[in-house]
Amino acid sequence: MIALAWFLFGLTVALDVFGQTMFKLGLDRIGDAPSGLGFWRAVATNPWIFAGLAGYAVEAASWMFVLGHAPLSVVGPMAALSYVGAIVAGRLFLGERAGRRRWLAAGLITIGAGLVGASLG
């Protein structure tokens, strides 16, 4: 797996966490969400969600390159690292408090991702 693919893999995970955080921040600001068309209008005009979507667009292009140059069975499972990122981001930016069990889970995912990466030899 070439160095550029590894770099873009890291970028993909970072942008995924960024997008999720922006979506949640945006949805929280929409608050008592109107249903149906009103909800989608609120989503389409929300700057936080727009920022998340922009991140998603770059993430998609980056991920496309990564997948084209690495086995799906390696980078697919390793993308679970964004769960770890989501816990950290939730803690830092959304005031979500993760318990010990969730941090343990994050550790398992990190170790697992390390093993899967190492399995390329």
Place this chain on the structure above:
Amino acid sequence: MDRRAGHLQPTLGRALWGWALFIAVETLTQVVFKFAGASLDVGQGLVTTALHAVTTPVVLLGFALYFCGFLIWMTILKTIDMGRAFPMTGAIYVATLAAAVLVFHETMNLTRIVGVVAIIAGVVLMASDEDSEP
């Protein structure tokens, strides 16, 4: 955090269909993305690659699927917390691994299998955490 849950609680059946559709769309997106990514050659320079990308049907299909996944995800995230919804996407990784073996004939080795099992265990452990609400 659950202040909206009252009037937005979906029926169980609807929620299950939503998740099933989400997992199917996300897995298909990975498969299409891999075909698309393999068809792109960044050695041609960024502009040429971008122009090539937007005129290649499989790339456009990948982006369309990606956007569909986003819309479904938004409707799921609308009803539950991110910390609760995100780990449930773990099922996508099982489906993706199956696709890697069946569609792309990738071979597994012991290290990779142990790693994936650890990841899935982590995701399930995360998903089963009920005491995370602030």
